[in-house]
Amino acid sequence: MTTTAPANATPTAAPRRAIKPGRVVMYALLILAALFFLVPVYLLFATALKSPDAINLATTWHWPAALNWASFSEAWNKIGGNVLNSLFLAVTATILSALLGSLNGYALSKWKFRGANTLFALMLFGMFIPYQAVLIPLFQFIKSLGLYGSIWGLILAHVVYGIPITTLIFRNFYADVPDALIEAATIDGAGFWQIYGRVIFPISIPGFVVVIIWQFTQVWNEFLFAATLTNTTSQPVTYALSQLAGGQAVSWNLPMAGAILAALPTLLVYILLGRYFVRGLLAGSVKG
């Protein structure tokens, strides 16, 4: 997306260059839209940096007179352990999903067999189901494995329900790898695993980046499994934050600081690697 931008710079408005009001309206609309997206962020920081007694509905919009950085350490005391849970959960689940997805995508796109597409469509359905429709058996199953309350139960759920999307992204990614490359390697006597190891895997880095970013964001942000399959020692940050914000007694600087802590990892990933994030986003609409 970004690479094509310079190619068609100054196209549409070229014949009507003389008319400036159009550009003015355009920038006015952009600023208005940006305000809609950024005002909640202002309020988030303004509230997080206030001390509890400075939080007052009437002065909601005022920037704090004295910055109270202690909100963050206090919030960390409450949900820091959950942030670490989330980190372990998201990293482990993401690595496992990415490896599985890469192998699946390779098998489905380069070693097509009859019915491969139907199989893939049946797999993809798993990506769209409301997890409420499998939640009770999932809960029983995890419990019967003895994994209830353990972070590994949650990892298992995320890896399994991540199979469709990771397979999809890798399948579409490998579809662009010319089949001639595979044929040449076959003629050289390479088999399934040699081709994967020497031809496919080395060129998979962009695919892995997209899948890792996507899956990391999804797992980090997930709530339903977190709320059902964990107990106090293994709760990820989303659940802890919902508890922090749901309680009536806490003053609002804490949930706001907590929200910043919970948002930071995925937000950083997005800001640093936005291009790949968008690719994963578009791949999610099946064909991309």
Place this chain on the structure above:
Amino acid sequence: MKGLSKDRLWSIAVLTPSIILIAVFVYGFIARSVYVSMTDWGNDPAQALALDPIIRWVGLANYQELFTGFLQGRFRQELISTIFFTLFFILGCLGLGLGLALILDRNPKGEGLWRTIFLFPMSLSFIVTGTIWRWMLQPGGGVNQAPTLLGGEASTFGWLSSTDALWKFDWNKLPLLTASVVGLVLAVMAVRAARSGDRTRTLVAAACAALLFLWALFIGPNVKMLPAPELHGFNLALIGIIIAAVWQMSGYTMALYLAGLRGIPEELREAARVDGANDIGMYQHVIFPLLAPITLSAMIVLGHISLKIFDLVYAMAGPDNINTSVPALNMYLTSFRQNQFALGAAIGTILLILVAFVIVPYLSSQFRTEEGHA
């Protein structure tokens, strides 16, 4: 030849674990959920958490309870809420996303920065979004205080606590309403098919429409699902949640539309201009028709997200606000707080059916065209 078949065996061997996992975790668990939804597991609290509970088959009784039971008015309101939510959420995301994409397509300065601003909420979790917007929409704070910044009077709208509703109708009228709407759609389809000269389609659509209308005329008005009228409508408390959801997701439609706009070759626009089309004409006749498939994809993806939305509502309005609740939230509470597993499974199954209506035609059409190309 021998090596080839060995490689194919490897590819199947690689896929097998995933296939088994999906078969069990998706299809097996769905089947199990549907089975549980047809039992009485958990209807007797004493049996709910027993190690070896006595579970009896009750057929569709749980579904009947949800749609017509005296105690399940909450679920019926949620069903209506989720329809309204989906409608306004999709409209909001499509409108805002398309608008932003059209502006960015005109190459304003700092385009990358604007795009980053419009898309960043996508990287947040619904819980974070919900926490922020819950604070924004506090009665007497945040958004309601905003007018005072400009010297105005603070608003008193109860964003998340409002109990008012618009467009109320009696639940007993729902079958009648549904039949009329579906009948109308079928009638329109019949007329369109007749115009394009597709005879079988015209006949089938017209016959179905006629049947539905006859039913609506003669039987529909006498159907009584509940003994007393029960009013449901669009709860105003949902507005705030819809705004927050649009805030989070409209960047997604923007990215989709922008990718679509960038994919339209410059020659096509050039050609339209040579043919004398002005800007409006070009958008109307060249660009919007090319964006139509994107709109469909976006509607389907947003639609299924909206039908299963749960965390945003939980974080914004809490689990116990019946005016903002949705079926996905009710399912969680019914199953894991009240331990009424059978009833919860029934709600989950209804959600699945709703989502399948949206997803199955989409997936099958995507793969039919793909097999056609292969």
